[in-house]
Amino acid sequence: MSEAPSEPGFMLPERKARIDAVVAQRTRTLTVVMEAFADPQNTNAVLRTAESFGVQEVHVVVGPQKRYDRNKKISQNADKWLEVVRWKDTASCLAALKARGFRIYATHLGEGSADLAGLSFAEPVALVFGNEHEGVSAEAQRLADACFAIPMRGFSQSLNVSVAAAICLARAVERREVERGRHGDLPPAELEALRVKFYALSVNQRARVAKAARAAERKAGKGWG
Amino acid sequence: MSEAPSEPGFMLPERKARIDAVVAQRTRTLTVVMEAFADPQNTNAVLRTAESFGVQEVHVVVGPQKRYDRNKKISQNADKWLEVVRWKDTASCLAALKARGFRIYATHLGEGSADLAGLSFAEPVALVFGNEHEGVSAEAQRLADACFAIPMRGFSQSLNVSVAAAICLARAVERREVERGRHGDLPPAELEALRVKFYALSVNQRARVAKAARAAERKAGKGWG
Numbered sequence: 001m002s003e004a005p006s007e008p009g010f011m012l013p014e015r016k017a018r019i020d021a022v023v024a025q026r027t028r029t030l031t032v033v034m035e036a037f038a039d040p041q042n043t044n045a046v047l048r049t050a051e052s053f054g055v056q057e058v059h060v061v062v063g064p065q066k067r068y069d070r071n072k073k074i075s076q077n078a079d080k081w082l083e084v085v086r087w088k089d090t091a092s093c094l095a096a097l098k099a100r101g102f103r104i105y106a107t108h109l110g111e112g113s114a115d116l117a118g119l120s121f122a123e124p125v126a127l128v129f130g131n132e133h134e135g136v137s138a139e140a141q142r143l144a145d146a147c148f149a150i151p152m153r154g155f156s157q158s159l160n161v162s163v164a165a166a167i168c169l170a171r172a173v174e175r176r177e178v179e180r181g182r183h184g185d186l187p188p189a190e191l192e193a194l195r196v197k198f199y200a201l202s203v204n205q206r207a208r209v210a211k212a213a214r215a216a217e218r219k220a221g222k223g224w225g
Numbered sequence: 226m227s228e229a230p231s232e233p234g235f236m237l238p239e240r241k242a243r244i245d246a247v248v249a250q251r252t253r254t255l256t257v258v259m260e261a262f263a264d265p266q267n268t269n270a271v272l273r274t275a276e277s278f279g280v281q282e283v284h285v286v287v288g289p290q291k292r293y294d295r296n297k298k299i300s301q302n303a304d305k306w307l308e309v310v311r312w313k314d315t316a317s318c319l320a321a322l323k324a325r326g327f328r329i330y331a332t333h334l335g336e337g338s339a340d341l342a343g344l345s346f347a348e349p350v351a352l353v354f355g356n357e358h359e360g361v362s363a364e365a366q367r368l369a370d371a372c373f374a375i376p377m378r379g380f381s382q383s384l385n386v387s388v389a390a391a392i393c394l395a396r397a398v399e400r401r402e403v404e405r406g407r408h409g410d411l412p413p414a415e416l417e418a419l420r421v422k423f424y425a426l427s428v429n430q431r432a433r434v435a436k437a438a439r440a441a442e443r444k445a446g447k448g449w450g
Contacts, residue, residue: 018380022378022379022380025378025379045385045388048381048384048385049384049385049388051379051380051381052377052378052379052381052384053378053379054378054379078379078380078381081379081380117399150395152277153247153250153277153278153279153398153408153409154247154250154276154277154278154279154303154306155243155247155276155303155306156273156276156277156303159273159274159277159391160270160273160274160387162385162388163270163274163387163388163391166384166388166391166392167391167392167395170375170392170395170396171395173378174342183378184378
């Protein structure tokens with residue numbers, strides 16, 4: 001901390017370079033839809049994974065569970081750097097994504113389900129993950145362009161949903177690089193807007209850290225006085 | 226339940242077929258080493274994923290945390306179908322695996338670390354995952370044939386360890402099918418021994434379920450009397 005300038009508006013060149021590198025890897029043509037998750041831990045875990053893979057926009061269809069419970073420890077503050085869009089119902093969410101040109105792939109093992117390995121990621125894709133107990137809704141299955149599953153080789157009938165999401169996102173990124181030539185693909189104007197937003201978030205974070213440090217110093221000073 | 230014969234020694238043909246299919250996908254030439262995990266939830270989650278991917282043998286190096294706490298809900302009873310080998314220290318565990326011909330790949334981001342996508346799975350491989358806070362030990366890094374990382378594209382510095390393990394296992398299975406021609410590869414004698422063991426486990430499970438059902442019936446009978 002001692003070498004960092006104290007002006008909150010100042011940003012170290014390394015921090016700027018880091019933000020620029022992250023923004024270059026960001027995309028809005030791959031997204032995740034979490035449908036009525038029961039466990040907010042799973043929502044937070046998926047947000048953290050999505051952030052790690054450069055997925056800028058994530059959709060949450062609210063279920064009967066308690067309100068999306070932001071958990072810093074599990075999400076690792078990932079949602080700070082993401083756009084989390086909340087929807088009241090699946091139909092509105094998927095209709096909006098379809099209108100924007102997304103292909104909808106729902107995780108569901110049934111007759112005619114595809115294997116994850118066989119999915120194309122040449123077009124924009126929204127991956128839909130269902131409730132931990134019920135799976136994706138009948139509505140999501142009906143509205144999806146394809147249903148797919150990760151092949152299970154053991155006695156376990158399913159993977160934890162945050163584990164499944166991670167496997168699917170890793171696969172999607174790999175295939176996008178082959179089929180689209182790259183993963184990060186924000187148009188120049190969006191890229192610039194996001195860069196500016198992240199600079200501001202980063203500076204605000206520095207200001208909060210500095211304020212907390214000064215408060216701690218004052219408190220320590222009082223203790224000695 | 227009404228159509229299932231009541232002899233506990235009997236096994237439905239579908240159940241036998243399912244066990245045979247699982248055993249055909251089992252391997253002991255891909256394994257996972259969990260080094261001193263702090264959170265038993267992560268151990269249980271990795272066991273469940275390993276089971277789903279046909280990894281029959283898993284190694285746990287015991288850390289300073291509380292004893293491996295079997296959690297049925299998270300592991301989904303996966304450890305029942307696995308061989309979980311416990312070790313007091315990393316050196317013994319990795320030496321034993323090396324002596325059996327395993328290549329040791331440790332998850333560690335450092336100078337000279339490989340990308341997961343560049344690893345070869347032509348030989349038997351042990352994937353080492355470190356403690357959630359400390360990462361893999363210096364000893365594991367030293368003893369490993371290679372250190373590797375999953376490329377991070379966002380601000381998050383790391384993935385949850387159970388998420389990372391799932392991504393690595395999915396990749397390993399995919400590469401094994403390309404580089405070795407198949408994933409499940411137990412020699413005939415081991416395959417037969419495991420089939421017999423799983424039949425027995427399955428029958429015992431049926432017997433326990435039947436016993437619980439009879440007890441519940443007796444209890445219900447009393448209630449009405």
